[in-house]
Amino acid sequence: MEQELVRLISAVLTRLAEQGVTGTALEKEWTAIQEADPDEVEFCVASARLGLEPYSEAEPYEQLIVQAADELRGNLLGDFYDAVDPALMGDALEWIRLARSDIRQAVRPGSDAVALRRELSPLQSPADNRAWEKGWSHARAVRRALGLRETAKFSLTPYIHCLDRGGPDRGLRAVGGAAEEYGPVAVMEPGLPTTARRFTLARALCRYLWEPEPLFLVTAAYTFRQKVERAFATELLAPAAGIAELLDVAPDAALPDDLEKIAARFQVSPIVIKHQLENQLLATA
DSSP states (O other): OHHHHHHHHHHHHHHHHHTTOOSOHHHHHHHHHHTOOHHHHHHHHHHHHTTOOTTTTSGGGHHHHHHHHHHOOHHHHHHHHHHSOGGGHHHHHHHHHHHHHHHHHOOOOOOHHHHHHHHHTTSOOOSOOOHHHHHHHHHHHHHHHHTOOTTSOOOOTTTOEEEEOOOSOTTEEEEEEEETTTEEEEEEOTTOOHHHHHHHHHHHHHHHHHSOOSEEEEESOOSHHHHHHHHHHHHHHSOHHHHHHHOSSOGGGOOHHHHHHHHHHHTSOHHHHHHHIIIIIHHHO
16 A cells, blocks of 8 residues: 555656656655655654644654653554644643553452463464454453353453543553562553443453453544454444344334343343344344
């Protein structure tokens, strides 16, 4: 894709030059891009992930972009850029600092997630490169490892600890992390509905179990990683097979009342049941 874009821009500039059209904004920006040093390239990529045009919109945020790159690393930095509102970056970085401190200082009992991760670690991720298939597969592996019936509600309490700290940006749903002897902790906005809280915690648990990092973000972005988390949380909390078992009618005949009843049993939002119905039960039918 990148090479195709390079060829397209080069072809356009060549054609313009042949017609005697030079000094265009495209030509100037393309020359600047080709002559950019590694630091400038990194800045441009960060700006693009923030939804900013690097050469016309990003300058007011330059200091904060550099600050984020100094404080955050790897997936944590990428997830931050993908989800944060540029105008809220300063407050969001402070929230992450405080959440990191909360996680380090949290006094909590050991988590069952530590042993669960050890049990799951020999398992290979599915070869399928579709995010939802990977998330569903991971969730089914967890429920199998715990011997849970498909219709049983999943209790998150033994596996992940939650701390409350209000954040400035709704795009950043939670900061997660763990000390190896304790298991995962998630810091999130207080006062969320129980269903939203459970879903966010399940997403954080996915990261701890399958992609362990010292610190990570659960966000509103729709990157591959975040899609895997959402599929995992959906299948972990409300397995499609369990929904099918609980339905008194065929999936294509289910009414909103049917979905709400099952959602209450699994303690999830009815939209989670609706997604499972559409994406698994009806799709396979």
